[in-house]
Amino acid sequence: xxxxxxILIVTIALLLASSGKSxxxxxxxxxxxxxxxVHILFPSELQKARDLINSSNGDWGYVTIPIQAGDKDIKKWxxxxxxxxxxxxxxxxxxxxxxxxxxxxTWRKPxxxxxxDFANFLNSLNWPTKNxxxxxxxxxxxxxxxxxxxxxxxxxxxxxxxxxxxxxxxQDFFIISSGMDNAAATxxxxxxxxxxxxxxxxxxxxxFNQIDGYSSHSYPNPAFTSLPSDxxxxxxxxxxxxxxxxxxxxxxxxxxxxxxxxxxQSIIGDKKTGEYLIETLNGxxxxxxxxxxxxxxLHSGPGPFxxxxxxxxxxxxxxxxxAFESFSKTKGAPHLNPARKVLGSTKNEILPKKDxxxxxxxxxxxxxxxxxxxxxxxx
Numbered sequence: 001x002x003x004x005x006x007i008l009i010v011t012i013a014l015l016l017a018s019s020g021k022s023x024x025x026x027x028x029x030x031x032x033x034x035x036x037x038v039h040i041l042f043p044s045e046l047q048k049a050r051d052l053i054n055s056s057n058g059d060w061g062y063v064t065i066p067i068q069a070g071d072k073d074i075k076k077w078x079x080x081x082x083x084x085x086x087x088x089x090x091x092x093x094x095x096x097x098x099x100x101x102x103x104x105x106t107w108r109k110p111x112x113x114x115x116x117d118f119a120n121f122l123n124s125l126n127w128p129t130k131n132x133x134x135x136x137x138x139x140x141x142x143x144x145x146x147x148x149x150x151x152x153x154x155x156x157x158x159x160x161x162x163x164x165x166x167x168x169x170x171q172d173f174f175i176i177s178s179g180m181d182n183a184a185a186t187x188x189x190x191x192x193x194x195x196x197x198x199x200x201x202x203x204x205x206x207x208f209n210q211i212d213g214y215s216s217h218s219y220p221n222p223a224f225t226s227l228p229s230d231x232x233x234x235x236x237x238x239x240x241x242x243x244x245x246x247x248x249x250x251x252x253x254x255x256x257x258x259x260x261x262x263x264x265q266s267i268i269g270d271k272k273t274g275e276y277l278i279e280t281l282n283g284x285x286x287x288x289x290x291x292x293x294x295x296x297x298l299h300s301g302p303g304p305f306x307x308x309x310x311x312x313x314x315x316x317x318x319x320x321x322x323a324f325e326s327f328s329k330t331k332g333a334p335h336l337n338p339a340r341k342v343l344g345s346t347k348n349e350i351l352p353k354k355d356x357x358x359x360x361x362x363x364x365x366x367x368x369x370x371x372x373x374x375x376x377x378x379x
Contacts, residue, residue: 024172025130025131025171025172025173025212026130026131026335027255028131028174028255028291028334029255029288029289029291031332031333031334031335032330032331032332032333033291033330033332033333033334034053034054034058034059034061034329034331034332035062035285035290035291035293036053036058036061036062036292036293036324036327036329036330037053037061037062037063037064037090037292037293037294038052038053038061038062038063038064038294038295038297038298038310038324039063039064039065039259039260039294039295039296039297039298040063040064040065040297040298040299041065041066041297041298041299041300042065043065043076043077043079043080043083045298045299046063046080046084046087046089047083047087048298048299048311049061049063049089049298050087050088050089051325052298052310052321052324052325053089053329054087054088054089054329055325055326055329056325056326056327056328056329057329057330057331058329058330058331058332059088059329059330059331059332059333060088060089060331060332060333060334061088061089061090061329061332062089062090062091062092062291062292062294063084063089063090063091063092063294064094064135064259064260064292064294065080065091065092065093065094066093066095066096066138067093067094067096067118067122068096068097068098069095069096069097069098069110069114069118070098072117072121074121074124074342074344075344075345075346077121077125078125078126078342078345079345081125081126081127081128082126082128082339084128085128085336085339088332089128090129090131090133090292090332090334091127091129091133092134092135092176092257092259092292092294093122093132093133093134093135094134094135094137094138094259095110095118095134095135095136095137095162096137096138097109097110097114097137100147100148103147103148105144106143106144106145106146106147107138107144107145107146107147108147109146109147109151109154110137110158112161115158115161115162115165116165118162119162119165119166119169120169122134122166122173123166123169123170124342124343124344125342126337126339126340126341126342127172127337128336128337129334129335129336129337130172130334130335130336130337131172131174131334131335132170132172132173132174133174133176133213133257134162134166134173134174134175134176135176135177135178135179135215135257135259136158136159136162136163136175136176136177136178137155137178138178138179139178139179139180139181139184139217140152140155140178140180140196141180141181141184141190141191141192141193141196142181142184142190143188143189143190145181148189149189150189150190150191150196152191152196152197152199152200152203153199153200153202153203153204155178155200156199156200156201156203156204156207157204159175159177159178159200159204159207159210159211160204160210162175163175163210163211164210172337174212174213175210175211175212175213176211176212176213176214176215176257177208177211177213177214177215178215179215179216179217179257179259179260180193180196180216180217180242181193181217182216182217182218182219182221182233182234182238182242183219183221183222183234192233193238193242194233194241194242194245197242197245197246197249198245198249201249206249206250207249208246208249208250208252208254209250209251211254212254212255213255213256213257213291214242214243214246214254214255214256214257215257215258215259216238216239216242216256216257216258216259217258217259217260217261218236218237218238218239218258218261218284218285219234219238219260219261219262220235220236220261220262220263220276221234221235221238222234223264224262224264224267224307224308225263225264225267225268227276228276228279228280228283228284229279229283231284235284236280236285237284239256239258239287239290240287243256253289254289255289255290255291256287256289256290257290257291257292257294258285258290258292258294259292259294260294260295260296261293261295261296262295262296262297262308263276263277263308264307264308265307265308265309265318265320266306266307267307269319270318270319270320271319271320273319273320274319274320274321274322274323274324275323277320277323277324277327278323278324278327281327295308295310295324296308297309297310298310298311299311301313310324
């Protein structure tokens with residue numbers, strides 16, 4: 001009930017603040033689109049990402065990047081958006097919480113307050129493109145991504161709330177559901193993505209009608225080593241099986257964002273990974289519903305993700321990078337956002353402050369109307 005009341009309040013606020021302006025996402029496949037992208041972890045990686053995704057005649061490729069709940073630094077993130085504009089990169093921002101304080105092996109599941117904070121902060125930024133792509137959390141069908149026990153009903157409610165709240169801030173937010181672990185099985189606190197989707201729709205009927213696109217983690221499973229030609233429910237082609245099921249629960253043709261994928265180079269090597277990547281781009285991933293393909297991961301230091309990286313520890317390109325770099329790409333032409341200065345993003349900027357002292361009252365409540373107008377005025 002509290003969530004419904006909050007949705008009602010912010011909807012009224014949007015109607016009052018929008019002054020009749022019409023905004024909405026557009027289908028990214030309706031314009032020339034460079035589907036090639038890469039997953040990064042830090043804004044500082046944009047330049048190297050550009051060298052990969054906008055090479056070989058490409059322009060306006062994609063990056064997927066996570067933002068954690070405690071990382072709302074406006075200078076950092078507006079700087080990221082400004083550099084993305086300069087380098088002709090389309091951001092896909094994935095919402096994230098942080099490791100659970102009492103159990104470092106799991107991620108904290110989000111609360112409504114997290115969604116409100118994310119919506120306010122991300123709406124305050126000047127995005128390079130009209131569509132503002134948002135992925136609502138990560139592999140939520142895994143127990144360790146949802147505080148120890150996956151809960152599709154909870155996630156469906158969070159996803160619905162996120163969609164409503166973000167779009168009350170700005171209807172240019174393009175809401176994408178979480179990518180799922182395509183190798184997870186139902187049991188021990190986790191779900192296969194197929195069981196999870198069905199449980200989501202039971203909890204919030206029509207949930208897939210609310211979102212604008214869906215994210216797939218079409219890894220070559222099992223063991224991140226299967227062939228590009230494999231067509232199973234956990235292969236690089238798993239997105240087609242997911243779409244078939246989701247299609248029974250929505251009247252939309254949802255665009256697909258493959259925001260994680262990749263082969264285990266510690267087993268098959270970086271040269272074979274490059275060959276598999278190109279074969280899949282020319283095969284399963286040539287599907288006309290795919291908007292972006294952002295393999296995991298551009299760069300990683302020593303650790304569990306090192307086996308997926310495109311850049312070696314010494315900073316040089318590996319054979320998978322070179323193969324991806326040489327793949328022929330499209331000159332994308334997304335709808336762009338006008339550049340504008342964002343309050344608080346400039347170093348040593350002195351922010352203005354509101355002064356409510358000594359305002360006169362009248363019988364029509366002018367002071368109250370002034371305060372309400374200030375409160376709901378969009379950033």
